[in-house]
Amino acid sequence: MLPTLASVVALPRLGLRPLTGAALDVPVRWVAVSELPDPTPFLEGGELVLTTGMRLAVPGECAPYVERLAACGVAGLGFGVGLGHAEVPPELVAAAEGRGLPLLEVPRPTPFVAIGEAVSRKLAAARYEDVTRAFQAQQELVRAALRGSEALVSRLARELRGWALLLGPDGEPRHAVPPSAEEERLAEVVAELPRLRGGAASLALPGPIVVQQIGLGRPRGYLAVGTGRPLTPFAHTVVGAAVSLLTLGSETPRGDTRLRAALGAMLLGREVVEPPDPLRVLLCGERATEGLENDPLWERCLAVPHPDGCALIVSEPLVDQVIALVEPYGPVGVGDPARFADVPRSLAEAERARPVSGVRRYAELPVRGLLxxxxxxxxxxxxxxxxxxxxxxxxxxxxxxxxxxxxxxxxxxxxxxxxxxxxxxxxxxxxxxxxxxxxxxxxxxxxxxxxxxxxxxx
Known part of the structure; x- marks a missing residue:
C-alpha cells in the first residue's frame, strides 16, 4: 500500500504545513521537483510535485498551473518559501482550494531532497510490507492446499477479504465463498468463459472481477475472484499463487512419489530428502503437455505454468525421452542438471537457452563458455x-x-x-x-x- 500525503505531512522534521482543506488521504507514488510552467508531460499521476514558484510570478498564472496539475492526477503540490517567494502566493492558495488540490507550504530550512528521501523510505517500507504479507499469505495458501482445493479457495477469499468461485472445466460450480457468490456471480462469470477458452490467459470483468484458467493445455477448471475494488499487486500475487497451487494439484503426476515428497517437505519448511537423480527444467510451449498426457512419463514429471508456456521438472534419466515427446509442440530450452534446491537455477538456464525453434541445451550456449x-x-x-x-x-x-x-x-x-x-x-x-x-x-x-x-x- 502506497504512503499517503497525510503520513508525509505527519513527519515533524519536514515541517510541512497544509494550506487548503483538501483531504490528505491520497496515495503518493513519487516526488517530482519541477519549476516548469507545465510539468505534466513528465508526470504519470500520483506524484507530490515540489516547486519554488519561479514561473508563477506573473498574475493569472496560478489558476492554469493548478488546473494542469489537478487534471494530471498529482497527489499534491508542495511550495517552497524563502527563495523566490517569501510566502505562498494567495492566488495559488485560492486556485488550489477551488480545485480541491492539496497544497503544502515547505519551509525554507527543509530541502526538497529531504522530502524525496522521506517518501522513498516510506515506499520501500510499503513494498517490504507487501512482500511480507504476500509471503505469509502464500504460506497460508500452501497449508490450505494440503487440505484440498475447497480449503484453498476459502483461504484465498479470506486473504483478499472478498469472494471466490471455483468452477469445473465446463463452468459448473464446485465451491463458492461465501455461498451467496454462486447465486450472485456465477452466471456473469460463466457467460465470459468462452473468451478464456479462446486462448486468453485471464479475464478482467467489471466489478472488478478476475477470472483465471486452472490447468495446462486444456482447462481443468476456472477461478474467479472479486473484492469490490481494483486488485492491488498484493492481491494479484496471492491470486497467482492460488492458481499455481490449484494447477499443480490438477496436473501433478501420481507416479514419482519421491519427487512429490521432496516438494511437499520444501513447502512445509521441513528437511528435504533429495531425489536419487538430478533434475532438469525444460521450458516448452503451452501445448507441450499434449505430448505427455497419454504417456506413462507424464506421471513422472512436474508441469508448472510459465509466462512463456510450460516448465517441466524432469529427472535426469528421463530428459531425452521427454524432449522427444514435447519437441513437436514448440521450441524447448533445457537447463543444466540441478539438485532439488537449485531447480530455480535450471529454470533460469532453460529460459536463456530456449531457441526460436527446435531444442537447445544451456550447455550449448557459446556465451556460457566465455562467462x-x-x-x-x-x-x-x-x-x-x-x-x-x-x-x-x-x-x-x-x-x-x-x-x-x-x-x-x-x-x-x-x-x-x-x-x-x-x-x-x-x-x-x-x-x-x-x-x-x-x-x-x-x-x-x-x-x-x-x-x-x-x-x-x-
Missing part, C-alpha cells in the same frame, strides 16, 4: 564492488537498458516507467559509477558485472 571463465568468488566480488553504488531499482533499470541495446523506449516499456524517468536513472547511474553508458566497453563491463551478480546465470 564461465569468470565464474568464481574473485570475479563476483569485483562485480559487486563495481555495482555497489546502485540500489535494486537502478540495477534493474541498467539491466533493462543494456538488454535493450541501449535503446531507452523499449527499456522503459519493459520496466513499466516513463522514458524520462529511465533517462534520469541512466544519468544517475553514469554519475554514480563514473562510466560513459554510450561507450561499448563500459556497457560490456557493466553487463558482465550484472550477469555475475545474478544468481543462477552459469
Amino acid at each position: 564461465g571463465l569468470l565464474d568464481g568468488p574473485d570475479a563476483a566480488e569485483m562485480a559487486e564492488r563495481l555495482l555497489a553504488p546502485l540500489d535494486e531499482v537502478l540495477r534493474a533499470s541498467l539491466l533493462a537498458y543494456l538488454e535493450a541495446g541501449g535503446q531507452g523506449d523499449p527499456a522503459a516499456r519493459a520496466l513499466g516507467v516513463h522514458r524520462h524517468t529511465l533517462r534520469h536513472r541512466m544519468r544517475k547511474i553514469s554519475q554514480l559509477l563514473d562510466r560513459d553508458l554510450e561507450d561499448a566497453g563500459s556497457r560490456a563491463e557493466l553487463w558482465i558485472a550484472l550477469t555475475l551478480t545474478r544468481r543462477g546465470v552459469f
Whole structure:
C-alpha cells in the first residue's frame, strides 16, 4: 500500500504545513521537483510535485498551473518559501482550494531532497510490507492446499477479504465463498468463459472481477475472484499463487512419489530428502503437455505454468525421452542438471537457452563458455564492488537498458516507467559509477558485472 500525503505531512522534521482543506488521504507514488510552467508531460499521476514558484510570478498564472496539475492526477503540490517567494502566493492558495488540490507550504530550512528521501523510505517500507504479507499469505495458501482445493479457495477469499468461485472445466460450480457468490456471480462469470477458452490467459470483468484458467493445455477448471475494488499487486500475487497451487494439484503426476515428497517437505519448511537423480527444467510451449498426457512419463514429471508456456521438472534419466515427446509442440530450452534446491537455477538456464525453434541445451550456449571463465568468488566480488553504488531499482533499470541495446523506449516499456524517468536513472547511474553508458566497453563491463551478480546465470 502506497504512503499517503497525510503520513508525509505527519513527519515533524519536514515541517510541512497544509494550506487548503483538501483531504490528505491520497496515495503518493513519487516526488517530482519541477519549476516548469507545465510539468505534466513528465508526470504519470500520483506524484507530490515540489516547486519554488519561479514561473508563477506573473498574475493569472496560478489558476492554469493548478488546473494542469489537478487534471494530471498529482497527489499534491508542495511550495517552497524563502527563495523566490517569501510566502505562498494567495492566488495559488485560492486556485488550489477551488480545485480541491492539496497544497503544502515547505519551509525554507527543509530541502526538497529531504522530502524525496522521506517518501522513498516510506515506499520501500510499503513494498517490504507487501512482500511480507504476500509471503505469509502464500504460506497460508500452501497449508490450505494440503487440505484440498475447497480449503484453498476459502483461504484465498479470506486473504483478499472478498469472494471466490471455483468452477469445473465446463463452468459448473464446485465451491463458492461465501455461498451467496454462486447465486450472485456465477452466471456473469460463466457467460465470459468462452473468451478464456479462446486462448486468453485471464479475464478482467467489471466489478472488478478476475477470472483465471486452472490447468495446462486444456482447462481443468476456472477461478474467479472479486473484492469490490481494483486488485492491488498484493492481491494479484496471492491470486497467482492460488492458481499455481490449484494447477499443480490438477496436473501433478501420481507416479514419482519421491519427487512429490521432496516438494511437499520444501513447502512445509521441513528437511528435504533429495531425489536419487538430478533434475532438469525444460521450458516448452503451452501445448507441450499434449505430448505427455497419454504417456506413462507424464506421471513422472512436474508441469508448472510459465509466462512463456510450460516448465517441466524432469529427472535426469528421463530428459531425452521427454524432449522427444514435447519437441513437436514448440521450441524447448533445457537447463543444466540441478539438485532439488537449485531447480530455480535450471529454470533460469532453460529460459536463456530456449531457441526460436527446435531444442537447445544451456550447455550449448557459446556465451556460457566465455562467462564461465569468470565464474568464481574473485570475479563476483569485483562485480559487486563495481555495482555497489546502485540500489535494486537502478540495477534493474541498467539491466533493462543494456538488454535493450541501449535503446531507452523499449527499456522503459519493459520496466513499466516513463522514458524520462529511465533517462534520469541512466544519468544517475553514469554519475554514480563514473562510466560513459554510450561507450561499448563500459556497457560490456557493466553487463558482465550484472550477469555475475545474478544468481543462477552459469
